[in-house]
Amino acid sequence: MFHDLSCIHAFRLRCGSEIDYARVNAWIGVAIRHQVQELDVLAFTEGPISLPRILFTCKTLVVLKLGTDFQLVNFPVSIHLPSLKTLHLSIASPNNDLMQNLLCGCPAVEDFFFYGPVGGAEGSVFNISNPALKSLKTDLFYQKMENVTNKIVVNAPILECLSLQDYCLSRYLHANPVFLILKEISNVKFVSLGSLTMYVLHFADDNTWPVFPNLTHLELGVHNGYGGRRLLDLLNSAPSLAVLELKFLYTETFSVHWNEPQGMPICLSSHLKEVIINELKGLRAELMLVKYFLENALALSKMTINHHILAVEEERKFLKKILMFPRGSKICQIEVSGKFDC
Numbered sequence: 001m002f003h004d005l006s007c008i009h010a011f012r013l014r015c016g017s018e019i020d021y022a023r024v025n026a027w028i029g030v031a032i033r034h035q036v037q038e039l040d041v042l043a044f045t046e047g048p049i050s051l052p053r054i055l056f057t058c059k060t061l062v063v064l065k066l067g068t069d070f071q072l073v074n075f076p077v078s079i080h081l082p083s084l085k086t087l088h089l090s091i092a093s094p095n096n097d098l099m100q101n102l103l104c105g106c107p108a109v110e111d112f113f114f115y116g117p118v119g120g121a122e123g124s125v126f127n128i129s130n131p132a133l134k135s136l137k138t139d140l141f142y143q144k145m146e147n148v149t150n151k152i153v154v155n156a157p158i159l160e161c162l163s164l165q166d167y168c169l170s171r172y173l174h175a176n177p178v179f180l181i182l183k184e185i186s187n188v189k190f191v192s193l194g195s196l197t198m199y200v201l202h203f204a205d206d207n208t209w210p211v212f213p214n215l216t217h218l219e220l221g222v223h224n225g226y227g228g229r230r231l232l233d234l235l236n237s238a239p240s241l242a243v244l245e246l247k248f249l250y251t252e253t254f255s256v257h258w259n260e261p262q263g264m265p266i267c268l269s270s271h272l273k274e275v276i277i278n279e280l281k282g283l284r285a286e287l288m289l290v291k292y293f294l295e296n297a298l299a300l301s302k303m304t305i306n307h308h309i310l311a312v313e314e315e316r317k318f319l320k321k322i323l324m325f326p327r328g329s330k331i332c333q334i335e336v337s338g339k340f341d342c
Contacts, residue, residue: 010038010063017045025052037083038063050074056105059083066091079105090115103130115139129155137163137192159185160214165194179208186210195221195249201230209237216271219245235265242267244293245276248286264296272297280307282318291325300329307338 011031015024024043029052031039037060043049045068055061056079064081065088075098084106103109110132116139128136133156162185179201182191191212193201198221215238220231235241275293280286294303305322309315315338322334 006034008034008036010040011036012040014042015044019043019045021045021049025050028052029054032058032061035060037061040065042067044068056081062086064088068092075101077101081106082108084109086111088113092116100127100129103128103133106130108132111135113137127153127155129153131157133159135159135161135190137161139165154181154184156185158187160188161190162188163190163192163194163219164197183210186212187214188212189214190217190219191215192219193221195247198222198230209233212238213240216240217243217245220247222246222248232265235267236263239266240271242271243274243276244272245278247278248280268293268297270299273299274302274304275300276304276306278306280305282307282309282314287318287321290322294322294325294327294332294334296328297332298328300327300332302333302335304335305337307336309338 008031011027013024013027021043024041028039028041032052032054036058039055039061040063042065051066053076056076059082061081062083063086064084065086067088067090079101085108087102087106087109088111089102099114103112107130109130112128112130112133112135114128114137128138136154136156136159162181164181218234218238218241220234222231231246235244272293275297277286277290280290290303290305293300307315307318309318319336322336
């Protein structure tokens with residue numbers, strides 16, 4: 001399989017539960033001995049497995065992606081991946097010790113993605129800490145419904161990009177911890193908050209939003225109309241915002257809540273260049289939101305609308321209304337595309 005290869009740049013492996021995992025470990029070991037730089041493994045099995053220890057002391061590895069539905073066991077206490085820049089984990093049974101050992105053993109890691117359950121004893125802490133971390137993306141959920149007091153701590157002083165999708169917070173309406181996370185990473189340049197996280201923030205009683213002086217790109221989900229209340233707060237907190245992307249998610253017959261504010265966020269007067277709105281249905285409040293940005297974003301160069309309207313005739317009416325809206329920017333172009341149910 002690796003005959004006469006002196007060096008392997010990238011090794012990607014996809015396998016199911018029928019595979020002999022002794023062979024998988026052998027392949028990984030050979031790739032590492034050939035100074036692999038990128039390793040991407042997606043594996044499925046019915047029971048726990050252990051990965052070769054040589055994997056966790058590989059000096060040449062720059063990218064490591066592990067995606068599994070199994071429990072990883074026998075992790076070495078000592079992990080040393082000095083060249084690793086990108087670490088993506090999607091595992092069934094993570095724990096705080098594993099996470100800390102991995103991140104401590106990867107002093108140069110800049111991009112960390114984690115998908116999986118947050119479990120353990122009630123009141124336990126899940127620590128994500130690394131001084132070199134620039135990009136953090138999480139997609140979390142609880143294994144046990146009673147574990148509602150677990151905490152996630154983020155310590156990343158130079159973090160630039162944050163993407164937070166948290167089913168834990170949305171289930172239990174733990175909104176204020178989200179504010180604590182946002183306050184700790186206020187130097188970021190990119191933030192993505194999922195629809196369920198925005199749903200939680202709708203109910204938060206902590207209204208002391210941090211200022212994000214370096215934030216230029218913001219992605220927000222709006223779930224069943226919840227999230228519009230916090231949109232203005234985020235705009236006021238991001239004076240340098242250049243790109244705003246909204247995605248509406250309706251699971252029932254809800255409408256987005258939007259009341260045009262009296263004040264004007266600083267970013268609208270000089271910095272906001274592009275607005276992207278996805279899954280728009282043409283509801284009145286949505287149209288008012290479009291009108292608000294077209295009229296008040298004075299530096300806007302492009303608005304992209306990806307709609308989900310029921311019929312072609314409805315789209316024509318929708319477009320006619322948009323074209324009648326006044327525009328604060330003379331150079332603004334509108335791009336519209338959509339899908340129809342009939």
